[in-house]
Amino acid sequence: MKLPTVQFTEQQEKFRLEVRSFLKKQIELGTFNTKCDSWLSGSDPSFSKIIAKQGWIGMTWPEEYGGGGRSSIDRYILTEEFLAVGAPVAAHWFADRQTGPLLLRFGTEEQRKFFLPKIVKGECFFAIGLSEPNSGSDLASVSTRATKVEGGWLVNGAKTWTSNAHDAHYMVTLVRTEPLDPEKKHKGLSQLIIDLHADGVEIKPIRYLTGENHFNDVFFENVFVPDNMVVGTLGNGWVQGLAELAYERSGPERILSTFPLLNELVEELKKQGDLIGLGEASKLIAEMWGLRNLSIGVAKMLEEGGEVAIPAALVKSIGTKFEQKVPEVARLLVQTMPCLEAHKNFDRYMAEAILHSPGFTIRGGTSEVLYGIVAKGVVAG
Ligand SMILES: Cc1cc2nc3c(=O)[nH]c(=O)nc-3n(C[C@H](O)[C@H](O)[C@H](O)COP(=O)(O)OP(=O)(O)OC[C@H]3O[C@@H](n4cnc5c(N)ncnc54)[C@H](O)[C@@H]3O)c2cc1C
Structure with a gap:
């Protein structure tokens, strides 16, 4: 395996210092307290708004959607500095890290125009709905199902361990849109964007060892999802989801x-x-x-x-x-x-x-x- 080496440019080093001094100032102002594991457990929507004002959410995305058009190395530097001081970036984390890139790659123009500018402004947070009570590592066995109805889909089932669902507005959810074929379990899965405030959605906290609420059980009972909230191609959810994992890991x-x-x-x-x-x-x-x-x-x-x-x-x-x-x-x-x-x-x-x-x-x-x-x-x- 051969990985490219990266030499930071003078401009990138300057950017690092800019981020570092910004975060130092925020700590001095008492905006946040440093903590370990802040990217998943440090959710603070008001801090996300401060970050958004700096142009630091969606900073690699095209400018036409409100993004910064900057390089992934700039984003890498930014992320390192957030983690180094344990800044509370969890609220916008998934949208910035993977939902934006997912929509840029597979989403419709309507979805990009609707969601990306809101994410960039720190006004729209996403959760990731993959795991289910009987489906974790073996994701191809997900059983949350979406049934076709006029104008959209009715979703029934449950997701679990869903980080920050309680703070998020939407969830990219892996669902079965075709009946399970045991020979081809990866087929017939699709990604839907589900409004977490829609009728029929119930979010219940699962407590961490610390007693805090960072992840959740999410239940769906006849939740209506309009056709324009299908991401990419119906039945292609497995392939799209794998593409997302590259950003995740x-x-x-x-x-x-x-x-x-x-x-x-x-x-x-x-x-x-x-x-x-x-x-x-x-x-x-x-x-x-x-x-x-x-x-x-x-x-x-x-x-x-x-x-x-x-x-x-x-x-x-x-x-x-x-x-x-x-x-x-x-x-x-x-x-x-x-x-x-x-x-x-x-x-x-x-x-x-x-x-x-x-x-x-x-x-x-x-x-x-x-x-x-x-x-x-x-x-x-
Ligand atoms: C802090 C935290 C946050 C999370 N946030 C989210 C989230 O936001 N959204 C979401 O969808 N999920 C989330 N998860 C769930 C996480 O993705 C799953 O817990 C994980 O994929 C494992 O699935 P499982 O818990 O069902 O365990 P299982 O898949 O049942 O695994 C149980 C054990 O069997 C082993 N095992 C399973 N399959 C194999 C195999 N093929 N070969 C060898 N060993 C195997 C595993 O390594 C493990 O030790 C989160 C989990 C944690 C801990």
Whole structure:
């Protein structure tokens, strides 16, 4: 596997400093508190609006839809800086990362004109509806069904683990639009945009280990979805969904979910003058640096239209193991009383990292499933 290397330009380095000083100012203003895993669990619609004003949502999308027309490397830099300070970017995350690119690739012009400018303004958030109570890794077995009626579809079924559905306006939902053929399970699936405030939609929180509500069960009972909310081609949902996964698996959010803790670990060790501990922490940093180079390489490949499914699976599986390793190493190096309400940052980040870690290697495809993809050299089994 050969991934391109990326040398940041002077302009890109300047942009990084611009983002960094903007975020520093926001922290000083008290706009947000740093936390681990902020890209999934730090939902703050008002912060998303502030980001939108900077032109930092949909920054790679064409200007005609309100986007910034900038490169994916610029977006990569922006994302890294958000994660480094644990900024609350979860509300707009899915729309920015994958719904926009999905609509640009497969959506109708009407859908692009309707949704993209709203997403860019931080006024429209999306959730991703793939997993179901009996369907996770084996997504081809989804049973939420859409039945054709005049002018649209009636949806019945349930999705689960749906991150941020309670804050989102719409959900890109994988549904069965043709009866299941056990021989060809991947056929007959379609992607529908479902208005989460429509009649017949019920959203129930599932609590994290922290007690917070970040993901949900979502139930559909005779939910009407108009024809113009079908994304792409009917029956092509499997192929379209796989294209989306490429955006999902290789970003810096698969490496940096516990970065605030790593940063604080180094600060603590410096304070204590613990040179041996700093030596151990430097091993983590070296590992992170290698992963980062892989991840940037995948971003570059994506921009050039390359096939990234396998390198993205590799980055996700190794990167999320690294995120889990950070609290494991940190607790051996610094004495801590992890607590979500702790005043001491180290103790607070430690609690967040420990309680969020189990999900890192599950969400977006479990490690075992990713190993299967890499081993077989194909995306779907
Ligand atoms: C924090 C978090 C947020 C999430 N957010 C969303 C979301 O927004 N939208 C959404 O749709 N889903 C979301 N999910 C769900 C997630 O995508 C699924 O949990 C995941 O795909 C695994 O599915 P499952 O839970 O049904 O486990 P299963 O698929 O039942 O897997 C159970 C075990 O079997 C193993 N296994 C399964 N198949 C294979 C195989 N072929 N080879 C080897 N081992 C295998 C798995 O690795 C796992 O260890 C989220 C999950 C988490 C933890």
